[in-house]
Amino acid sequence: MEFEAFTASALADYLGGIAEVRARLDDSSDLDIAEVGDGNLNFVYFVTNARERERSVVVKQAPPFLRLIGKNWPLSCQRMDHEVAALRRFGALCPQHVPKVYYADQKRYLMVMQHLAEHRILRQGLIDGVTYPLLADHMATYLAHTLFYGSDLFLAPDIKKEAVGRAVNAELCKITEDLVFTFPFEDHPSNVYSAALPASALERLRTSEPLRLVAADMKWAFMNHAETLLHGDLHTGSIMVNERETYVIDSEFAFYGPMGFDIGALIANLLLAYFSRDYHGRLNDGDPHAYQEWLLDQVVRIWNGFSAAFLKLWREHESRSGRRFIGGAADSRTVDAYRAHFMRRLLADTLGFAGCKMIRRIVGMAKVAEITRIPDAALRAQIELRCLHCAEVLLVQRAMLTDIEQVSMLARDTLREAAASR
Amino acid sequence: MEFEAFTASALADYLGGIAEVRARLDDSSDLDIAEVGDGNLNFVYFVTNARERERSVVVKQAPPFLRLIGKNWPLSCQRMDHEVAALRRFGALCPQHVPKVYYADQKRYLMVMQHLAEHRILRQGLIDGVTYPLLADHMATYLAHTLFYGSDLFLAPDIKKEAVGRAVNAELCKITEDLVFTFPFEDHPSNVYSAALPASALERLRTSEPLRLVAADMKWAFMNHAETLLHGDLHTGSIMVNERETYVIDSEFAFYGPMGFDIGALIANLLLAYFSRDYHGRLNDGDPHAYQEWLLDQVVRIWNGFSAAFLKLWREHESRSGRRFIGGAADSRTVDAYRAHFMRRLLADTLGFAGCKMIRRIVGMAKVAEITRIPDAALRAQIELRCLHCAEVLLVQRAMLTDIEQVSMLARDTLREAAASR
Numbered sequence: 001m002e003f004e005a006f007t008a009s010a011l012a013d014y015l016g017g018i019a020e021v022r023a024r025l026d027d028s029s030d031l032d033i034a035e036v037g038d039g040n041l042n043f044v045y046f047v048t049n050a051r052e053r054e055r056s057v058v059v060k061q062a063p064p065f066l067r068l069i070g071k072n073w074p075l076s077c078q079r080m081d082h083e084v085a086a087l088r089r090f091g092a093l094c095p096q097h098v099p100k101v102y103y104a105d106q107k108r109y110l111m112v113m114q115h116l117a118e119h120r121i122l123r124q125g126l127i128d129g130v131t132y133p134l135l136a137d138h139m140a141t142y143l144a145h146t147l148f149y150g151s152d153l154f155l156a157p158d159i160k161k162e163a164v165g166r167a168v169n170a171e172l173c174k175i176t177e178d179l180v181f182t183f184p185f186e187d188h189p190s191n192v193y194s195a196a197l198p199a200s201a202l203e204r205l206r207t208s209e210p211l212r213l214v215a216a217d218m219k220w221a222f223m224n225h226a227e228t229l230l231h232g233d234l235h236t237g238s239i240m241v242n243e244r245e246t247y248v249i250d251s252e253f254a255f256y257g258p259m260g261f262d263i264g265a266l267i268a269n270l271l272l273a274y275f276s277r278d279y280h281g282r283l284n285d286g287d288p289h290a291y292q293e294w295l296l297d298q299v300v301r302i303w304n305g306f307s308a309a310f311l312k313l314w315r316e317h318e319s320r321s322g323r324r325f326i327g328g329a330a331d332s333r334t335v336d337a338y339r340a341h342f343m344r345r346l347l348a349d350t351l352g353f354a355g356c357k358m359i360r361r362i363v364g365m366a367k368v369a370e371i372t373r374i375p376d377a378a379l380r381a382q383i384e385l386r387c388l389h390c391a392e393v394l395l396v397q398r399a400m401l402t403d404i405e406q407v408s409m410l411a412r413d414t415l416r417e418a419a420a421s422r
Numbered sequence: 423m424e425f426e427a428f429t430a431s432a433l434a435d436y437l438g439g440i441a442e443v444r445a446r447l448d449d450s451s452d453l454d455i456a457e458v459g460d461g462n463l464n465f466v467y468f469v470t471n472a473r474e475r476e477r478s479v480v481v482k483q484a485p486p487f488l489r490l491i492g493k494n495w496p497l498s499c500q501r502m503d504h505e506v507a508a509l510r511r512f513g514a515l516c517p518q519h520v521p522k523v524y525y526a527d528q529k530r531y532l533m534v535m536q537h538l539a540e541h542r543i544l545r546q547g548l549i550d551g552v553t554y555p556l557l558a559d560h561m562a563t564y565l566a567h568t569l570f571y572g573s574d575l576f577l578a579p580d581i582k583k584e585a586v587g588r589a590v591n592a593e594l595c596k597i598t599e600d601l602v603f604t605f606p607f608e609d610h611p612s613n614v615y616s617a618a619l620p621a622s623a624l625e626r627l628r629t630s631e632p633l634r635l636v637a638a639d640m641k642w643a644f645m646n647h648a649e650t651l652l653h654g655d656l657h658t659g660s661i662m663v664n665e666r667e668t669y670v671i672d673s674e675f676a677f678y679g680p681m682g683f684d685i686g687a688l689i690a691n692l693l694l695a696y697f698s699r700d701y702h703g704r705l706n707d708g709d710p711h712a713y714q715e716w717l718l719d720q721v722v723r724i725w726n727g728f729s730a731a732f733l734k735l736w737r738e739h740e741s742r743s744g745r746r747f748i749g750g751a752a753d754s755r756t757v758d759a760y761r762a763h764f765m766r767r768l769l770a771d772t773l774g775f776a777g778c779k780m781i782r783r784i785v786g787m788a789k790v791a792e793i794t795r796i797p798d799a800a801l802r803a804q805i806e807l808r809c810l811h812c813a814e815v816l817l818v819q820r821a822m823l824t825d826i827e828q829v830s831m832l833a834r835d836t837l838r839e840a841a842a843s844r
Contacts, residue, residue, distance in 0.1 A: 161590045164590070165588075165590050174580065185749050217763075219748075220764075337635060
């Protein structure tokens with residue numbers, strides 16, 4: 001059957017037949033329905049009781065193709081199953097940061113979920129230079145809970161292995177394997193280069209041996225290291241915020257993968273915001289500096305907060321259960337040393353993934369608004385070069401960067417050296 | 423239903439009803455049936471046509487418990503499904519080194535397979551000091567084919583991910599997680615220590631921080647790195663040999679895990695044979711030296727042969743398919759550099775797993791005959807200490823040992839230093 005997007009009246013009829021949704025909207029006789037999907041994949045509708053506007057839901061439906069491209073890029077609708085399963089799982093672990101799922105219809109590849117009416121996409125907020133005082137704490141909590149509770153540090157090994165099998169999400173992983181880890185390092189027809197980006201920068205991505213080796217290592221880790229249930233696409237467009245609250249949405253890329261991938265995606269996007277601030281922050285004679293420092297502070301606080309919260313969950317769980325991943329009989333110094341060693345390895349992974357995610361946003365098909373909205377081609381290319389430089393250092397030196405403060409120093413140095421060479 | 427092992431007559435009746443088996447045995451009216459299972463897990467029968475003794479099969483059945491311990495260690499019979507699936511897969515990849523499966527009965531957790539009547543268990547051959555001129559080549563071929571063709575270097579990513587889900591083998595993996603990676607480093611009641619092994623050696627396993635950290639890293643890799651379909655228990659008791667042929671049996675531990683685990687298991691067991699040769703090789707006024715050198719030569723030839731064959735499969739596949747794991751556009755120097763880098767990482771993994779496998783055979787529950795058959799408690803403890811020392815260096819220095827010759831040097835040095843300090 002050919003996929004057809006709902007008309008407003010067909011969707012109203014459909015929703016009227018679902019008790020859970022009627023209960024939420026109270027009365028479904030007079031609904032405002034607006035299609036608002038601006039992502040790459042899905043149709044998204046805001047459905048609001050026209051007489052009581054605080055009563056509203058979001059309907060999200062997966063068409064059998066990549067919406068960004070159209071019917072020529074078929075994509076199985078099963079991605080909605082992955083999104084629903086992951087939202088429910090993450091919601092159970094971290095209800096304060098995950099929208100509620102009211103209803104899921106497997107046959108129509110559709111779900112009805114909480115409408116975050118008072119929140120906006122974090123990426124937009126960052127472009128506008130808004131600071132969110134609780135963002136770092138919230139994201140640290142979200143990351144610690146979702147990454148810890150899906151892993152072998154918490155789950156019984158049989159339960160975890162079953163979860164790995166259930167979460168296989170080959171189709172959406174393939175998009176990441178290609179668009180993040182392979183195409184950006186090739187002269188691939190899907191790549192999109194900004195007008196003034198020098199050919200030498202592209203050449204460098206393709207020919208730098210240390211960079212290619214590490215990028216391939218990160219691809220291997222992404223494809224093989226089934227460490228925990230990941231969000232799988234945790235950029236700043238997948239986070240909705242306001243001053244008080246933070247929600248993570250759009251989990252259709254969820255699968256069992258390496259822990260560093262989600263944290264790396266978030267850090268990468270904060271660094272893209274940092275470098276692109278040199279344009280957005282100077283509009284109306286502004287000074288980008290203070291907001292750039294706020295962004296770097298978020299990077300540091302998200303990692304340090306995540307790390308502290310993750311270690312706390314780990315220590316408390318092992319103390320309650322009386323069993324340790326490393327086994328018994330080690331003195332507490334060894335147990336602590338292992339945990340520190342684990343977190344160093346996780347930081348190195350995180351930075352490697354962050355580097356790949358930054359590079360793909362500069363040279364790959366899917367861009368980010370903070371870069372594409374820079375109208376001056378030369379300035380945009382300058383900013384893109386800084387992103388690429390920072391990303392390369394993150395990748396190649398990821399094992400030497402043993403502390404997140406070194407990452408903010410790297411970002412500042414990249415900006416300062418660029419300024420000095422102007 | 424309570425499990426009851428077949429009586430000979432019941433088994434003859436059962437086999438008589440299976441066309442594939444009748445065809446193989448020709449006539450099932452006069453069968454010799456002998457239960458010969460000496461492994462830890464299963465019942466194994468040799469079934470022979472008494473009038474044409476070259477017509478014979480092996481019947482293997484999984485009872486719902488660990489045979490080594492008895493009904494108090496329940497174990498699901500599904501392990502037979504894993505064994506059959508893995509034998510068939512490995513047999514398709516490498517028919518010359520994998521016994522044929524004639525028939526599998528999922529309901530009875532039983533299979534009928536090729537009888538390797540002219541072969542013996544490699545471990546027994548090594549204890550007797552037999553050299554096998556083709557062993558290293560055969561095992562290098564087996565390892566290269568099984569490890570390569572199950573991985574993302576060959577399989578399409580969706581096919582590989584499905585295979586990971588299908589191969590989940592939580593119950594038998596748990597045995598490895600506990601007995602190889604956890605209990606040996608604890609003061610665990612299941613551990614078995616030989617009489618004269620000094621307490622300081624056990625203390626060292628439990629308290630050496632570098633050792634504990636690396637052992638936990640290897641456990642994490644075993645549980646998380648779903649790189650290829652492994653045999654999962656590739657010690658010298660899982661290999662049947664004669665001068666001309668080499669077969670790998672007993673694949674019930676098969677699962678998607680880190681490539682280095684199978685190679686490491688084999689190298690570990692060759693090193694255990696090397697150190698224990700100081701006893702077996704001196705019986706009847708013998709000199710162990712030449713055979714020890716033969717054993718080390720096998721270690722070197724297996725790794726180098728595996729590495730060359732694996733790289734050849736990899737190069738040929740990428741040249742045929744026109745696609746490379748690392749992506750296009752890199753010059754051939756970078757492609758080669760990545761492959762070399764991949765193999766160095768794989769060697770480091772291999773040596774880490776080898777170290778854990780050696781340690782578990784010295785202090786864990788499941789021993790190896792070349793050690794337990796040493797009647798002199800003091801000599802046995804000396805040999806065990808050398809095994810533990812070598813294993814610890816393999817683990818802790820695994821990333822520095824970039825060449826397999828360094829491993830044979832380490833083994834020789836361990837023996838020489840022990841001799842000097844006598």
